[in-house]
Amino acid sequence: MKKWSLLALLVSVLLVLAACGEGEEEAAVVEGEGEEAAEVYRVGIDTTYPPFEYEVDGEYKGIDIDLINAIAENQGFEIELEPMDFAGIIPAMQAGQLDVAIAGMSITDERKEVVDFSEPYFDAGLTLVVNEDNEEITSLEDLEGATVAVKNGTTGAQFARDNADEYGFDVVQFEDSPSMFQEVANGNADVLIEDYPVIAYAISESDLPLKTVGERLNGDQYGIAVLKGENQELLEQINAGLAELRESGEYDEILNTYLEE
Template structure:
């Protein structure tokens, strides 16, 4: 009986989300060009994409700006219905959420001061102070390297400021936002490294397969109609 009630509850929760006129979507607006603040408004590639998805599935999208490490808890406690935040699909995260098909492929890079000459790859980060954003992929990668003094920050801008101020020697970040930050902050440069390809996807509550199916169908249509390519050109030149 408990098993049957559990199944019925999951079906009911999915039905409730799909019947809602509004979908609350969590993001972390410190990850340009995917999501960032401009003139008091959250904009970016992810924001445009999720709004297009909302149009396709007939839902109004309302964005909630949440610290990155608070996104999964917000989803699990039903404070939001979806996450779109340049979130990489990992086996660990798949234990807690249901991911859509991927919508972007990325990799990690190292950001260092322009006059830095000793850091050329991941191995050269040993005995260095390396900034990472709490919960980001870079945080997970650096944790696996012995001899690195990892310094966690709550946001990418905080880590960038620490790097410019000489409080850390380097920073690990996804390639696209890294390029955006370096372009806006003189005196920094990017070191390309060999890293695993990462796939960004939209996350829903673990058992909400119905909503993810609708998101996947909308993604397919957006790509087939050329809308996705238009958004890529708009945000990545």
């Protein structure tokens, strides 16, 4: 009799435990129902490019950083910032290591063969930069025999290579902007070619003995890039977010944080 009572008790306990387990499983399903994790995209940046991208005490700052964060928040996706040399950003996208690039990247026909760009988000343009004591160079016509410093992988570097023979100057390339700036400041190069807003900011925020000369060399515009033919839905979100930021005034607020009105 006692054996049967004990057996009945064990069966009852097992049934109760099973029922509790089913309830917990059903609760987990209910709690997860309708929830969807936000997409996380890897974003390539170049932190040697103030006022668009730079690092202060381990924190990434700048126009591009604030802009891509605001777009992500507006459109409901997450981002992971991946700093690297500018010249390595597009190859990293091709290798599947990045989903997006925002790095003061000028929209060019050559780059369009590899990436798809968002609507332009900034009007830039290249300029000549010389030592503040240099009175001989004011235009491309003054560059015969000169040494021109450029940053590898940029439109400034491409412009220099395209025009070196015509104007008779030599080109020396650097991996980052500060090294290029210092080369001209120290007198080791005669002139550098850089995006106007970048060098204007660098001169105003530092003691670099440099100055811009002449007219803008071109009419570059910056765009946000995804790999060509990939992430088209993301590109649509980026354009939508950019449009909404412009409409709301947040875009202007971001620019005015870093650039004088």
